[in-house]
Amino acid sequence: MTENIETVRGSGNVYRDFGRADADVRQLKAILAARIVGVLDDRGTSVRKAQTITGVAAADFSRIRNVQLSRFTVDRLMTILNRLDQKVDVKVSIRPFPKLARA
Numbered sequence: 001m002t003e004n005i006e007t008v009r010g011s012g013n014v015y016r017d018f019g020r021a022d023a024d025v026r027q028l029k030a031i032l033a034a035r036i037v038g039v040l041d042d043r044g045t046s047v048r049k050a051q052t053i054t055g056v057a058a059a060d061f062s063r064i065r066n067v068q069l070s071r072f073t074v075d076r077l078m079t080i081l082n083r084l085d086q087k088v089d090v091k092v093s094i095r096p097f098p099k100l101a102r103a
Contacts, residue, residue, distance in 0.1 A: 029069045032077035032088075036064050039084045054083035 015023035040050055040061070047061035063071060064080075078088045 025074065026069075028074055029072060029077060030067070032074065032081065033064045033067065033069055033072075035086065036061075036077065036080055036084065039081070039086060040065075050084075054080060056080055056083070 010017045013023050013027045015026040020026060039045075040047075045053070047058040047065070050056070050061045051058040060071075060080075063069070064077075069077075081088050
């Protein structure tokens, strides 16, 4: 038995696709957090060692690993990356939302 499955192309931001009002901030936080986790994994750095290197609590690194980002601001995540010897370059593009077709 075959079932037809509809494929829907996403916007590139899952938070926007699910209608979150703060989608852009959540997406940016997720990208920064993923990079933090990637740096720690690439270096084989534990959360305790990361605490020693950065001065940021080990519990905060555990929150980042578990994608519990509500306690973090974008600038705090960027600061953590800087303390891990990562340079953050930001490019901003602003454009209007596409108009939705109305029935």
